[in-house]
Amino acid sequence: MTEIIKTDALIVGAGPIGLFAVFELGLLDIKAQLVDILPKPGGQCAELYPEKPIYDIPGFPIITGQGIVDNLIKQIAPFGPRFHYNEMVEGLEILGTPEHPAFCVRTDADKVFEAKVVIVAAGGGSFQPKKPPIAGIDAYEGRSVFYAVRRIEPFRGKRVLIVGGGDSALDWVLNLHPVADRVTLLHRRDAFRAAPHSVNAMRALVADKKMDFVLGQVTGLKGEGGQLTAASVRGEDASVFDIACDTMLPFFGLTMKLGPIAGWGLNLHENLVPVDTEKFESNVPGIFAIGDINTYPGKLKLILSGFHEAALAAQKAFHYVYPDKKLLFQYTTSSTSLQKKLGVS
Amino acid sequence: MIHVTYIDSKGTTRTVEAQEGSTVMETALRNSVPEIEAECGGACACATCHVYVAPEWSGIVGGPSQMEEDMLDFAFEVRPTSRLSCQIKVTPALDGLVVNTPAKQG
Numbered sequence: 001m002t003e004i005i006k007t008d009a010l011i012v013g014a015g016p017i018g019l020f021a022v023f024e025l026g027l028l029d030i031k032a033q034l035v036d037i038l039p040k041p042g043g044q045c046a047e048l049y050p051e052k053p054i055y056d057i058p059g060f061p062i063i064t065g066q067g068i069v070d071n072l073i074k075q076i077a078p079f080g081p082r083f084h085y086n087e088m089v090e091g092l093e094i095l096g097t098p099e100h101p102a103f104c105v106r107t108d109a110d111k112v113f114e115a116k117v118v119i120v121a122a123g124g125g126s127f128q129p130k131k132p133p134i135a136g137i138d139a140y141e142g143r144s145v146f147y148a149v150r151r152i153e154p155f156r157g158k159r160v161l162i163v164g165g166g167d168s169a170l171d172w173v174l175n176l177h178p179v180a181d182r183v184t185l186l187h188r189r190d191a192f193r194a195a196p197h198s199v200n201a202m203r204a205l206v207a208d209k210k211m212d213f214v215l216g217q218v219t220g221l222k223g224e225g226g227q228l229t230a231a232s233v234r235g236e237d238a239s240v241f242d243i244a245c246d247t248m249l250p251f252f253g254l255t256m257k258l259g260p261i262a263g264w265g266l267n268l269h270e271n272l273v274p275v276d277t278e279k280f281e282s283n284v285p286g287i288f289a290i291g292d293i294n295t296y297p298g299k300l301k302l303i304l305s306g307f308h309e310a311a312l313a314a315q316k317a318f319h320y321v322y323p324d325k326k327l328l329f330q331y332t333t334s335s336t337s338l339q340k341k342l343g344v345s
Numbered sequence: 346m347i348h349v350t351y352i353d354s355k356g357t358t359r360t361v362e363a364q365e366g367s368t369v370m371e372t373a374l375r376n377s378v379p380e381i382e383a384e385c386g387g388a389c390a391c392a393t394c395h396v397y398v399a400p401e402w403s404g405i406v407g408g409p410s411q412m413e414e415d416m417l418d419f420a421f422e423v424r425p426t427s428r429l430s431c432q433i434k435v436t437p438a439l440d441g442l443v444v445n446t447p448a449k450q451g
Binding site: 044048049052130132133164166187188189191192193217252253255256301 | 384385386388390391392393414415416417418419420421422423447448449450451
């Protein structure tokens, strides 16, 4: 039987706003767990621009995307949040009443959470692999076209075509080449945006004729019943030819999609969750939306706005989690009780 | 007044006014031009504002920087005049610029 993980607050998305929500909830004694589809915290800050400087975080004249994530992780450590990475939230069931909400949320890894409040801090949505616009590719997906490798064994003895020039493409070239019958790397240019040692290892394999590197881009797929037999390729010189293969792995990076949250019964406006600006609550009592995923008159998609939204959502969440307690507003500078929670008194 | 023309993948042409100093990506979003997503907001980090610069403009606009060329690896159907529109700054010299947008960005 699936174990049910009970928590006060379930936070969807471990980007900067989801992380800061842990802090604001924690000050109010609300325990939180976070689910994120990425293998690490930070969301877009860590995935899209870890090294880019950000200039509009209050109190930091300049800080990188990764820098702010590292700081937030340090800042929320006293509250001991639990992270569930590489997982996407799927189904949501409303268990409670509008006055006393409770939710059951299931992830694609079959984890089940029971939470008193759900805080959606999902930014632009969940990061999912980009699917190349090749006619008929859907028919092959999951059978002979894959956007991620979960297990290496199914590739044993296969002719594997890997498309792309980034770290994912190079990593899987190197990891699958020992088990595959033949690995072919297809990329649009003879330059790579990947770790130099991976590129060197790949070039050594090509020089030893243990794998192939082809310049070009996929234009079509050949096969039957979802089983690939070849990919049609337009080469660098505009020549068109086929590469025989049993499986294809396209690695074109990630894109953001709202995903299963769209089916939760929340009002949506252009894939954003409309909220009020007092509590940042959705139309479903107990489900909040903060950060880039929400919308309201005057909304600015800034990290600093998300921080403010997290603080106000936490105030309302307190009343759901502790319906009989009175909320006392306190400052971290002067409250010994808050300082005790932060482990500094 | 500087004008930029966007031709979408179905052949529909949209000519809009562009402000000097803004980018071809920002100009598209500001004018609700379709087929430009710009998920990362212009950080040259996502390749979802991919455009094909019209051949007659390619020399004036110039080619991509090293970082942009790297990001183009994550775009689909890359061609010799492919650029990321967040990296093209609007200048008076680009008045009349024509770019084509691809059918799929992400």
